[in-house]
Amino acid sequence: MDTDQASFEPLDPGRIHPMDPVELAYWCREFGCTETRLREALAAVGEHVAEVRAWLAQTR
Template identity: 55%
Template sequence: MPNAPHQSFQPLDPGRVNTMDPVELRYWCDQLHCGEDELKDIVDRVGEHVAAVRQALEERRGQR
């Protein structure tokens, strides 16, 4: 979807994943190549910092 609203979206705080904003949630799912439920689960577990979320996703993917 080249013209999707979230394609040009930039989060207000690029170091933090905000799962409460639907546009930002879709943005981070696209950036991190994960689903909404998976991202919300990771954020609940490790917090909102992008580095921690990326690391947790990589660890989870390594276990599959």
């Protein structure tokens, strides 16, 4: 499936779904981080966007 990633919006803007590569790419752009870094945050604090954002900011 060819998806225009630039116009992608997550169905649940409060939660990151780590099994969806398009959604991971979206959140990497939003947070300005790599997928590896995003996965580290997900492993550390779970899938809630606010928690991931705080963890990324705290561990820069």
